[in-house]
Amino acid sequence: xxxxxTAKQVAEELGISIMTVSRALNNRPNVDDKTxxxxxxxxxxxxxxxxxxxxxxxxxxxFTIGLVVPEITHSFFPxxxxxxxxxxxxxxxxxxxxxxxxxxxxxxxxxxxxASKRVDGILISxxxxxxxxxxxxxxxxxxxxxxxxxxxxxxxxASCVSIDDFESAKKITAHLIQHGYxxxxxxxxxxxxxxxxxRIEGFKNAMDENGLxxxxxxxxESGFHEAGGxxxxxxxxxxxxxxxxxxxxAVNDPAAFGAMxxxxxxxxxxxxxxxxxxxxxxxxAELMPTPLTTIRQPAYEVGKRAAQKLLAHxxxxxxxxxxxxIKSEIVIRESCGCYSDGKKI
Amino acid sequence: xxxxxTAKQVAEELGISIMTVSRALNNRPNVDDKTxxxxxxxxxxxxxxxxxxxxxxxxxxxFTIGLVVPEITHSFFPxxxxxxxxxxxxxxxxxxxxxxxxxxxxxxxxxxxxASKRVDGILISxxxxxxxxxxxxxxxxxxxxxxxxxxxxxxxxASCVSIDDFESAKKITAHLIQHGYxxxxxxxxxxxxxxxxxRIEGFKNAMDENGLxxxxxxxxESGFHEAGGxxxxxxxxxxxxxxxxxxxxAVNDPAAFGAMxxxxxxxxxxxxxxxxxxxxxxxxAELMPTPLTTIRQPAYEVGKRAAQKLLAHxxxxxxxxxxxxIKSEIVIRESCGCYSDGKKI
DNA sequence: GGTTTTTATGTTAACGTTAACATTATAGTA
DNA sequence: TACTATAATGTTAACGTTAACATAAAAACC
Numbered sequence: 001x002x003x004x005x006t007a008k009q010v011a012e013e014l015g016i017s018i019m020t021v022s023r024a025l026n027n028r029p030n031v032d033d034k035t036x037x038x039x040x041x042x043x044x045x046x047x048x049x050x051x052x053x054x055x056x057x058x059x060x061x062x063f064t065i066g067l068v069v070p071e072i073t074h075s076f077f078p079x080x081x082x083x084x085x086x087x088x089x090x091x092x093x094x095x096x097x098x099x100x101x102x103x104x105x106x107x108x109x110x111x112x113x114x115a116s117k118r119v120d121g122i123l124i125s126x127x128x129x130x131x132x133x134x135x136x137x138x139x140x141x142x143x144x145x146x147x148x149x150x151x152x153x154x155x156x157x158a159s160c161v162s163i164d165d166f167e168s169a170k171k172i173t174a175h176l177i178q179h180g181y182x183x184x185x186x187x188x189x190x191x192x193x194x195x196x197x198x199r200i201e202g203f204k205n206a207m208d209e210n211g212l213x214x215x216x217x218x219x220x221e222s223g224f225h226e227a228g229g230x231x232x233x234x235x236x237x238x239x240x241x242x243x244x245x246x247x248x249x250a251v252n253d254p255a256a257f258g259a260m261x262x263x264x265x266x267x268x269x270x271x272x273x274x275x276x277x278x279x280x281x282x283x284x285a286e287l288m289p290t291p292l293t294t295i296r297q298p299a300y301e302v303g304k305r306a307a308q309k310l311l312a313h314x315x316x317x318x319x320x321x322x323x324x325x326i327k328s329e330i331v332i333r334e335s336c337g338c339y340s341d342g343k344k345i
Numbered sequence: 346x347x348x349x350x351t352a353k354q355v356a357e358e359l360g361i362s363i364m365t366v367s368r369a370l371n372n373r374p375n376v377d378d379k380t381x382x383x384x385x386x387x388x389x390x391x392x393x394x395x396x397x398x399x400x401x402x403x404x405x406x407x408f409t410i411g412l413v414v415p416e417i418t419h420s421f422f423p424x425x426x427x428x429x430x431x432x433x434x435x436x437x438x439x440x441x442x443x444x445x446x447x448x449x450x451x452x453x454x455x456x457x458x459x460a461s462k463r464v465d466g467i468l469i470s471x472x473x474x475x476x477x478x479x480x481x482x483x484x485x486x487x488x489x490x491x492x493x494x495x496x497x498x499x500x501x502x503a504s505c506v507s508i509d510d511f512e513s514a515k516k517i518t519a520h521l522i523q524h525g526y527x528x529x530x531x532x533x534x535x536x537x538x539x540x541x542x543x544r545i546e547g548f549k550n551a552m553d554e555n556g557l558x559x560x561x562x563x564x565x566e567s568g569f570h571e572a573g574g575x576x577x578x579x580x581x582x583x584x585x586x587x588x589x590x591x592x593x594x595a596v597n598d599p600a601a602f603g604a605m606x607x608x609x610x611x612x613x614x615x616x617x618x619x620x621x622x623x624x625x626x627x628x629x630a631e632l633m634p635t636p637l638t639t640i641r642q643p644a645y646e647v648g649k650r651a652a653q654k655l656l657a658h659x660x661x662x663x664x665x666x667x668x669x670x671i672k673s674e675i676v677i678r679e680s681c682g683c684y685s686d687g688k689k690i
Numbered sequence: 691g692g693t694t695t696t697t698a699t700g701t702t703a704a705c706g707t708t709a710a711c712a713t714t715a716t717a718g719t720a
Numbered sequence: 721t722a723c724t725a726t727a728a729t730g731t732t733a734a735c736g737t738t739a740a741c742a743t744a745a746a747a748a749c750c
Contacts, residue, residue, distance in 0.1 A: 004487065006706060017730050022708065030728055047486060052461040053401045054706035057735045062398065064441070064462075072427050078418045085417070085444045094458060096409070097442040099430045113439060116397045117409075141392060142349065287632035351736060362700050367738065375698055399736035402705045 005048045014042055025050065056118065063093050065310060066114030068124040070102045070151070074224075075282050076299045077125070080149065083303025084123060091311050093120070100127040108135040121145040121310045126153060128190055128224070145313035149306035152194045154323070159313065161306040161324040165195045168295045168328045169202025169249070172277050175293070175330065176247045177210045179337045181275060185218035185245035187232045187255050196251060199279065203249050218245050222255050229258025237266050247275040247336075253282035253294055260288060260335070271337040281331055291333035302326050350393045359387055370395065401463065408438050410655060411459030413469040415447045415496070419569075420627050421644045422470070425494065428648025429468060436656050438465070445472040453480040466490040466655045471498060473535050473569070490658035494651035497539040499668070504658065506651040506669040510540045513640045513673045514547025514594070517622050520638070520675065521592045522555045524682045526620060530563035530590035532577045532600050541596060544624065548594050563590050567600050574603025582611050592620040592681075598627035598639055605633060605680070616682040626676055636678035647671050 007025070011018045016035070023031045024039035031039075056062040065088055069077050081097075088095055096119060100107035107127045112135075114122055122139060124146065133156055139146050140158065152160035176184055186203045189196025200219070207214050217239065222232035229250055236245055250256035256278030263274050270276060270290040278285060278294040285292040305324055312319045332338050352370070356363045361380070368376045369384035401407040410433055414422050426442075433440055441464060445452035452472045457480075459467055467484060469491065478501055484491050485503065497505035521529055531548045534541025545564070552559050562584065567577035574595055581590060595601035601623030608619050615621060615635040623630060626641040650669055657664045677683050 008706075018706090019708080019731080020729055023729090026708090030726095032728060035728080047483075049457070049460050049487065051402075051463060051706050053398060053407065053463045054735090055708075056398045057396075057402055057706080057737090058708050060735070067442075072430070073423045078423045081442070082417050082444065085442070089444070094462065095442045097412075097426070097430070097440045099427065099434070112394070115394050117439065118396060118398045138392075142394065284628060284632055287629055353736075363736090364701080364738080365699060368699090371738090375696095377698060380698080396736050399705090400738075402707090402736080403738050405705070 004051075005046045006051070007048070010039065010043050010046055010048050013046065014038060062118050062120055064096055064117070064119045065093050065307070066096050066098065066111075066117070066119035066122040068098050068100055068107060068110050068114070068122065070100050070107075070125055070127045072097075072099055076150065076280060076297060079299035080125075080303030080306075083300040083305075084307040085303075086300075087304045087307035087311065093311070102128045104130040104135075111135050111139055115139060115142055115144060119144070121147070121314045123147055123149060123306055123310055125149050126151045126193065128193055131192060143317075145310060145317075147306050147310040147313065149302055150195065152323075154194070157321055159309050159322045159324070161302055161309060161326065162195070163295075163297050163302060163328045164325045165198035166202040166205070168330070169199040169279070170206040171202075172279070172293070172295055172330055173203045173206035173249050174210065175332075176249065176275060176277060176336055177206065177212065179247070179275065181245075181247035181337075182212055183215070183218065183243075183245045183247075184212070185220070185236055185248045187220055187222040187229055187248060187250045187259060189224055189251040189255075190221065199251055215243075217243065222251065222258075224252055224254060226254045226258035226261075229255030230262045231258075233259035233262035237262065237268075245274065247271075248277070250276060250278050253278035253280045253285050253292060256292055256294070256335075257282075257284065257288065260290070260292070264289070271335050275337045276335050278335075285331070286333060288335070290335045293333045293336035293338065294331050296329045296331050298326055298328065349396075350391045351396070352393070355384065355388050355391055355393050358391065359383060405463075407463050407465055409441055409462070409464045410438050410652070411441050411443065411456075411462070411464035411467040413443050413445055413452060413455050413459070413467065415445050415452075415470055415472045417442075417444055421495065421625060421642060424644035425470075425648030425651075428645040428650075429652040430648075431645075432649045432652035432656065438656070447473045449475040449480075456480050456484055460484060460487055460489060464489070466492070466659045468492055468494060468651055468655055470495045471538065473538055476537060488662075490655060490662075492651050492655040492658065494647055495540065497668075499539065502666055504654050504667045504669070506647055506654060506671065507540070508640075508642050508647060508673045509670045510543035511547040511550070513675070514544040514624070515551040516547075517624070517638070517640055517675055518548045518551035518594050519555065520677075521594065521620060521622060521681055522551065522557065524592070524620065526590075526592040526682075527557055528560070528563065528588075528590045528592075529557070530565070530581055530593045532565055532567040532574055532593060532595045532604060534569055534596040534600075535566065544596055560588075562588065567596065567603075569597055569599060571599045571603035571606075574600030575607045576603075578604035578607035582607065582613075590619065592616075593622070595621060595623050598623035598625045598630050598637060601637055601639070601680075602627075602629065602633065605635070605637070609634070616680050620682045621680050623680075630676075631678060633680070635680045638678045638681035638683065639676050641674045641676050643671055643673065 007018050007021045011021045021039050024036040098110035104127050146158045148160040150162050152162050188200045191197055204214055220232040222228035256276055268274055278292050281294045281296040285294050352363050352366045356366045366384050369381040443455035449472050491503050493505040495507055497507050533545045536542055549559055565577040567573035613619055623637045623639040626639045630637040630639050
C-alpha cells in the first residue's frame with residue numbers, strides 16, 4: 001500500500017527540487033514552460049494531491065470559514081446556507097458547519113473549536129439561550145473576523161446582516177390595523193434574541209403610531225416553535241370574551257401555525273373571528289386551510305451578503321463594521337382578512 | 346497588536362519546555378500535578394488556543410469529515426445533516442460542508458478540495474448529473490474512506506446507507522393496487538441516480554407480482570422537481586381517455602405536487618378521478634388540498650447511521666463494506682383513495 | 691548506601707508546504 | 721569576449737505541534 005504522494009516525491013521522480021515543483025503547480029512565474037509541463041503531468045500521473053494542511057500552516061491562512069447555525073432544520077437556514085456556500089465557493093473558501101441546537105454551551109464549544117481549526121472568519125446566528133457575549137468577545141480578541149446574520153448581537157463591534165425586523169413587524173401590524181382591528185395580540189419571541197426584541201418593538205411602534213393602546217395582557221412570549229404558539233393562543237382564548245384579540249401578530253410562522261390550530265380547535269374561524277399574521281414565509285404558509293399572510297425573508301440573500309461581508313473583513317482588516325439590513329416583503333394571503341370577502345383591502 | 350499565543354510562549358512564560366506544556370494540556374500522564382495546574386492556568390490567562398492545523402499536520406489526522414450534498418434546500422438534507430452533525434459532534438469531528446448543486450463538475454471539484462483539505466473521510470449523496478464514477482474512485486485510491494448516503498453508487502466497494510427504495514416503492518404501489526386501480530402510471534426519477542432506478546424497479550415489481558401489465562407509455566421520466574412532475578402529468582392527460590391512468594406513483598413528493606396541480610387544473614378530482622402517491626413525506630404533503638399518501642424517509646436516521654459507518658471506517662480500516670438499509674414507513678392520507686369515502690381501505 | 695525502577699522533564703526530528711535568500715544558467719549588451 | 725541583467729532553479733528556515741528517544745530527578749528496593 002503506497003503512502004500518500006508528496007511534492008518531495010514528485011521532485012525526486014523528476015530529479016528537481018521541491019521548490020520548483022511548488023512553483024510549477026502554483027502557477028508562479030520564473031519556471032521554464034517545459035519544466036512546468038513535466039511537473040504538472042508527472043504530478044497528475046503519480047496522483048499527487050496538494051496538502052492544504054501544510055499549506056495552511058505556513059501561510060497562516062486556511063481558506064475556511066466557520067459557520068454556526070442554531071437549528072439547521074428551520075426553513076430559513078438551509079436557504080441562508082446556500083447563499084453562504086455560493087459566496088464562499090466563489091471566493092475559493094470552504095465552510096465548516098457547526099450546529100448549536102439553540103444551546104449556548106454548545107455554541108461556545110463550537111466557537112472554540114472553530115478558532116482552534118484556524119478558520120479565517122466566523123459566520124454565526126446566535127442560539128436562543130445565549131445570555132452573555134463573552135464567547136463572541138473571546139473570538140474577537142483573537143482578531144478573528146466575525147459576522148452575525150439573522151440573529152444579531154449589537155454593540156460589540158461586529159458586522160451584522162439581517163432583515164429589517166423592526167420595520168417588517170411594524171408594516172405587517174399596520175396592515176392589520178388598516179383592516180380595522182383594534183384589539184391586536186402579539187405572540188413574541190424570546191427577548192434574549194435580537195429578532196424577538198426587534199419584532200415586538202415594531203409591533204408596539206405600529207400600535208402607537210396608529211393611536212392604539214397596547215394591552216400587556218395581549219403580549220405573550222411564545223418562542224419560535226409551533227407548540228409555544230399553540231399554548232400562548234390558548235391562553236389568549238381563555239381571556240374574557242371582550243378582552244380577546246381580534247387579530248394576532250405571531251413572531252414567526254411556526255408560532256402562527258400553532259396559534260391557528262388553537263383557534264380552529266376552539267371552533268373559531270380565521271380570519272372572520274380572529275385574523276392572524278406570521279413572519280418568515282415558511283413553505284407551509286400558503287398551504288394552510290386559510291393561507292397565512294406573512295413576511296417573506298430573503299434568506300439566500302441574507303446568507304450571501306453575510307458571507308460577502310465576512311470575506312471583505314478577512315481580506316481587508318480595515319473593512320468597516322456594518323449593520324446591513326436586507327429588505328423584506330409582505331406576502332398578503334387570506335389569514336389577515338384580505339380576499340376573504342372576495343376583495344383585497 | 347499581539348500575535349497569536351503559541352505553546353512556545355506559554356512554555357517560556359513558565360520557564361519549562363514546550364513538550365511539558367503539550368503534555369499538560371493534552372492530559373497526558375507523567376506530568377506533575379502542580380506543573381499541570383500551572384500550565385493550564387497560564388495558558389488560559391494568556392489566551393492560548395491550540396493550533397489544530399499544526400496538530401493535524403503532525404498527527405496526519407484532521408478530525409474533519411467532508412460532506413457533499415446535492416441540494417441543501419431539499420427537505421431531506423437538512424434533517425440528514427442534523428443526524429450527521431450529531432454523530433460527528435459526539436465523536437469529536439467537524440464537518441466541511443460542500444454543495445454540488447446537482448452538478449457533477451462541481452461535485453468533482455468539491456471532492457478534490459476535500460481530499461486536499463485532508464478530511465479523514467467523506468460522506469456524499471451524488472449529484473443528479475453524475476455519469477461516471479472516476480471521481481469517487483480517485484478518492485478511494487487515496488485510501489480516503491467514503492460512505493454514500495441516500496443516493497448511492499454500488500459496485501465500487503464503498504459503504505452506503507439508504508432507505509429501502511425498492512421495497513418502499515413496491516409497497517406503496519401495491520397499496521394502490523389494493524384499491525383496485527389497474528392502469529397505474531409512474532413518474533420516474535432520473536435513471537442515473539440509484540434511488541431513481543430502485544423506485545422504478547419497485548414499481549414494476551409490484552405490478553408484476555399482482556399480475557398487472559406494465560404499460561411503457563405510462564412511465565415517464567420527470568426528475569425530482571415539481572416542474573417535471575407537472576409537465577409529465579400533462580403528457581399523461583393528453584393520452585386518449587381510455588389509456589389514461591387511474592392512479593400515479595410519483596418518484597417523490599415535489600413531483601407529486603406538480604402532478605397534482607396538473608390534475609386539478611384539468612378539472613379532475615383527486616383521488617376520485619386520479620389517485621396519486623408520492624415519496625419522501627415532504628413537510629407540505631399533509632397540507633395539500635387532498636393530503637398526499639407518501640413514504641416517510643427517516644432522514645435524520647439515515648444521516649446519523651451514515652456518519653457512524655464512516656467513523657467506523659475511519660477508525661478501523663478493516664471495517665467491512667456495508668449496504669445499510671433503513672426501514673421507511675408508508676404514510677396513508679387521502680390522495681390514494683383511503684378515507685375519501687369516510688373509511689380506510 | 692548504592693542500585694534499580696519509576697516519574698518528570700527536555701531534546702531532536704518530523705509532518706508538507708512556502709518565503710526569502712542564494713546560486714547557477716541563459717540571454718542580452720557593449 | 722567579457723560583463724551585466726534576467727530567468728530558472730536550489731537551499732535553508734519556518735509555520736506549531738507531537739512522537740520517540742534521552743536525560744535528570746525522585747522513589748523504591750535489598
